[in-house]
Amino acid sequence: MIILENIVKTFTDGDKNLEILKNISIKIETGKKVAIIGPSGSGKTTLLSIMSGLDKPSSGRVIIDGIDIHTLSENDMSVFRNKKISIIFQSFELIQFFTAYENAMLPLSIRNSRNKEEVNQVLEKVGLTNRKHNMPSTLSGGEQQRVSIARAVLAGSDIIFADEPTGNLDSVNGKKVLELLLEVVKKTNKTFVIITHDMNIARQMDIIYSMEDGILKKLIQENLI
Numbered sequence: 001m002i003i004l005e006n007i008v009k010t011f012t013d014g015d016k017n018l019e020i021l022k023n024i025s026i027k028i029e030t031g032k033k034v035a036i037i038g039p040s041g042s043g044k045t046t047l048l049s050i051m052s053g054l055d056k057p058s059s060g061r062v063i064i065d066g067i068d069i070h071t072l073s074e075n076d077m078s079v080f081r082n083k084k085i086s087i088i089f090q091s092f093e094l095i096q097f098f099t100a101y102e103n104a105m106l107p108l109s110i111r112n113s114r115n116k117e118e119v120n121q122v123l124e125k126v127g128l129t130n131r132k133h134n135m136p137s138t139l140s141g142g143e144q145q146r147v148s149i150a151r152a153v154l155a156g157s158d159i160i161f162a163d164e165p166t167g168n169l170d171s172v173n174g175k176k177v178l179e180l181l182l183e184v185v186k187k188t189n190k191t192f193v194i195i196t197h198d199m200n201i202a203r204q205m206d207i208i209y210s211m212e213d214g215i216l217k218k219l220i221q222e223n224l225i
């Protein structure tokens with residue numbers, strides 16, 4: 001279970017304090033699929049960075065499976081993240097001197113269980129078989145996004161956080177790749193949090209939250225249909 005308790009995030013801009021996240025408290029049960037929608041600049045990525053331990057809240061706590069993650073040392077945090085969490089970033093965060101294949105298999109090599117066939121299968125499903133030996137700089141934005149989705153699918157972690165994972169894809173590829181992601185998420189009962197502007201995607205989740213100006217509200221599914 002993921003628990004956010006009174007999360008506040010402020011950034012200083014010159015002599016002004018900007019409150020980007022305003023006292024956010026939610027609970028996400030293990031295995032639930034959650035969408036976060038909301039306008040640009042409302043704080044969605046900031047919240048995801050705090051939930052995944054990449055950024056610290058100004059106050060409040062993030063508790064994942066009983067662990068207050070922001071009290072972990074840097075080293076313990078990265079061990080915890082490698083084991084538990086996969087993140088599909090809005091910007092792809094691929095390692096520039098590795099090929100698409102090497103980037104996709106990275107979580108497997110961290111775990112010392114190199115299964116070539118599995119990597120190839122997933123790369124085929126995201127439509128990258130012909131591009132797998134390319135370096136990220138020679139891939140389009142959408143292709144890089146598909147590598148990062150393949151990486152998350154292969155990682156085998158309990159939790160996937162995805163920040164606009166299909167934002168750079170055309171609708172056909174977006175749909176295909178999202179189907180793969182959801183199939184894996186459902187089959188392995190992962191906890192899944194997706195930031196999306198696409199209501200068709202949001203509607204497929206168990207719970208939809210809307211972020212507006214740093215305030216997170218739960219939307220009742222029935223009201224949307």
Ligand SMILES: Nc1ncnc2c1ncn2[C@@H]1O[C@H](COP(=O)(O)OP(=O)(O)OP(=O)(O)O)[C@@H](O)[C@H]1O
Pocket residue numbers: 011012013020038039040041042043044045046047090
């Ligand atoms: N390091 C930072 N310093 C100062 N302000 C920041 C910083 N990071 C984010 N912000 C501000 O916080 C606000 C929320 O940013 P965030 O990236 O969380 O928005 P978002 O909801 O993900 O938007 P989008 O849909 O465009 O990705 C924005 O106004 C942004 O400029």
Ligand SMILES: [Mg+2]
Pocket residue numbers: 044045046090163
């Ligand atoms: Mg964002």
